[in-house]
Amino acid sequence: MKGKLPRHTSIVGLGLLGILAAVVISALASNAHATSPGKNGEIAFKRYLDSGRSTGAIFTIDANGKAERQITEPEAGVKDDQPDWSQDGSLLAFHRSVPDSPFAIYTVKPDGSDLTRLSPPCSAGSPQCEDAAYASFLPDGNRVVYTRATGKARHFPNWDQIEHSDIVVRDVSGANPRVLIRSRPFAGDYNSAHFSPDGSRFVYVRANSPLSKPALKHAVFVARADGSGQRQITPWSLDAGDNPDWSPDGKLILFRSYEGGAKQSQIYVVRPGASGLRPLTHFEPGTTVLSYSFSPDGEWITFAKSGQGGQPDIFVMRANGTDIRAVTRTTLWDSAPDWGPAR
Numbered sequence: 145m146k147g148k149l150p151r152h153t154s155i156v157g158l159g160l161l162g163i164l165a166a167v168v169i170s171a172l173a174s175n176a177h178a179t180s181p182g183k184n185g186e187i188a189f190k191r192y193l194d195s196g197r198s199t200g201a202i203f204t205i206d207a208n209g210k211a212e213r214q215i216t217e218p219e220a221g222v223k224d225d226q227p228d229w230s231q232d233g234s235l236l237a238f239h240r241s242v243p244d245s246p247f248a249i250y251t252v253k254p255d256g257s258d259l260t261r262l263s264p265p266c267s268a269g270s271p272q273c274e275d276a277a278y279a280s281f282l283p284d285g286n287r288v289v290y291t292r293a294t295g296k297a298r299h300f301p302n303w304d305q306i307e308h309s310d311i312v313v314r315d316v317s318g319a320n321p322r323v324l325i326r327s328r329p330f331a332g333d334y335n336s337a338h339f340s341p342d343g344s345r346f347v348y349v350r351a352n353s354p355l356s357k358p359a360l361k362h363a364v365f366v367a368r369a370d371g372s373g374q375r376q377i378t379p380w381s382l383d384a385g386d387n388p389d390w391s392p393d394g395k396l397i398l399f400r401s402y403e404g405g406a407k408q409s410q411i412y413v414v415r416p417g418a419s420g421l422r423p424l425t426h427f428e429p430g431t432t433v434l435s436y437s438f439s440p441d442g443e444w445i446t447f448a449k450s451g452q453g454g455q456p457d458i459f460v461m462r463a464n465g466t467d468i469r470a471v472t473r474t475t476l477w478d479s480a481p482d483w484g485p486a487r
Contacts, residue, residue: 181341181392181393181440181441181442182392182440182441182485182486183440183441183485183486184207184439184440184441184444184483184485184486185229185233185440185483185484185485185486185487186204186205186206186207186211186254186483186484187204187205187206187207187437187446187458187460187471187481187482187483187484188202188203188204188215188227188228188229188236188254188481188482188484189202189203189204189205189227189448189458189472189478189479189480189481189482190202190203190223190224190225190226190227190238190478190479190480191203191214191472191474191476191477191478192223192476192477193476194476195475195476197477198220198221198223199218199219199220199221199222199223200218200222200223200224200225201214201215201216201217201218201224202214202215202216202224202225202227202236202238202252203215203478204254204484205458205471205472207439207444207446207460207471207483208471209470209471209472209473212472214256215236215252215254215255215256216238216252216256216259217256218240221242221243222240222241222242222243223240223241224238224239224240224250225238225239225240225241225480226238226239226277226278226279226387226480227480227482228279228280228281228482229281229482229483229484229485230281230285231281231283231284231285231485232285232485232487233254233484233485233486233487234253234254234285234487235251235252235253235254235281235285235316236251236252236253236254237249237250237251237262237279237280237281237288238250238251238252238279239276239277239278239279239290246266246273246274246275246276247275247276247277248261248262248263248265248276249261249262249263249276249277249279249288249290249314250262251288251316254484254487260318261318262276262279262288262314262316262317262318263276263290263292263314263318264318273294274292274293274294275292275293275294275306276290276291276292276293277290277291277293277335278290278291278335278336278337278387280336280337280338280339282313282339282343283339283340283341283342283343284343285316286315286316287313287314287315287316288313288314288316289311289312289313289314289324289337289338289339289346290311290312290314290337291309291310291311291312291333291334291335291336291337292308292309292310292311292312292321292323293306293308293309293310293333294306294307294308294310295307295308295329298330300353300354303353303354303360305330305332305333305353305354305355306330306333307329307330308326308327308329309326309327309331309332309333309334309335310323310324310325310326310327310334311323311324311325311326311334311337311346311348311371312324323371324337324346324367324370324371325348325367325371325374330353330355331352331353331355331356332350332351332352332353332355332356333349333350333351333353334348334349334350334351335348335349335350335351335385335387336348336349336385336386336387336388338387338388338389338390339369339390340390340394340416341390341392341393341394342394343369344368344369345366345367345368345369345416346366346367346369347364347365347366347377347388347390347397347416348364348365348366348367348388349362349363349364349365349384349385349386349387349388349403350362350363350365350376351385351403358380360404361380361383361404362380362383362384362385362386362403362404363376363377363378363379363380363382363383363384363385364376364377364378364384364385364388364397364399364414365377366397366416375418376418377397377414377415377416377417377418378399378412378414378418378421382401382402382412383401383402383403383404383406384399384400384401384402384403384412385399385400385403386399386400386403386409386434386435387435389436389437389438390438391413391438391442391463392438392439392440392441392442393442394416395415395416396413396414396415396420397413397414397415397416398411398412398413398436398437398438398445399411399412399413399414400412400433400434400435400436401423408427408428408429408430408431408433409427409431409433410423410424410425410426410427410433411423411424411425411433411436411445411447411465412424423465424445424461424463424464424465425461425465426465427449430450431449431450432449432450432456433447433448433449434447434448434449434456434479434480435447435448435479435480435481436448436481437481437482437483438463438483439460439463439483440483440484440485440486442463443462443463444460444461444462444463444483445460445461445462445463445465446458446459446460446471446481446482446483447459447460447461447481448478448479448480448481451470451472451473451478452472452473452474452475453475455474455475455476455477455478456477456478456479457470457471457472457473457474457478458470458471458472458478458479458481459471
């Protein structure tokens with residue numbers, strides 16, 4: 145999340161409350177997802193369709209910058225964001241934010257057909273509503289994992305914290321929700337869960353509220369598939385997070401440093417056991433760095449950073465951080481790339 149606005153705000157909780165600030169904060173949100181091994185296909189990403197970043201749609205493009213295609217057709221003021229490919233490339237999951245309504249999880253086919261809502265519908269403001277965001281597929285392709293926010297809200301300076309933040313698994317039919325991890329009341333958000341390619345573990349980001357220590361900090365955690373055995377793998381001092389991604393062989397986790405914006409963000413890798421922490425990039429101060437995903441063959445990484453006219457574009461680089469190449473070149477805001485498999 146990213147940019148110059150304060151990161152000390154619960155995006156998910158704000159969506160539930162219908163607070164207009166969520167529109168601004170979510171405009172800067174980024175994304176990356178667990179990447180399944182295979183041949184490289186198209187890159188899915190989010191593009192804001194207007195300079196005011198009021199409307200966002202899901203697009204796909206080849207890594208060489210060709211064959212760009214708009215997949216979703218949101219109404220004005222609606223933002224589709226955080227796309228994630230299924231393992232066979234037959235579906236994309238994403239979340240949709242509608243003004244004054246909770247966020248919701250959808251799937252769509254890569255030709256734009258069969259748009260389906262997975263998270264339950266509800267009336268805005270209802271205490272039974274769930275705010276659903278950051279969806280990604282499990283390796284079996286039959287389930288998704290996402291962040292669910294529910295309950296009341298507490299207000300702090302630059303931060304509105306929802307009561308409960310859960311990591312939930314749900315069938316692609318929308319049935320059989322199951323909570324893997326639940327936060328303590330008002331303690332923070334559990335965001336961006338992504339399962340390892342073998343399905344044995346998942347990675348997620350813990351974003352502390354002002355009531356947790358260290359306050360307003362982020363760190364990357366790994367847990368077993370059932371939510372047990374939670375282990376922190378990045379130090380709080382690195383303020384790390386922003387939708388971490390597994391390498392296709394499951395040996396590395398990709399993430400971004402300084403999610404809160406205290407220092408220049410860089411793209412890092414770390415092993416699931418917390419060893420081998422190292423930066424891949426060395427961007428100059430003032431560079432916007434947003435999001436990333438491994439390619440299915442593990443040889444490349446796609447990411448978003450400052451590009452055309454100062455707005456973020458989609459780029460690719462080799463898995464060691466070299467040979468950076470632009471994929472999109474627009475004056476609009478492109479981010480949240482996820483590299484899908486060949487179909």
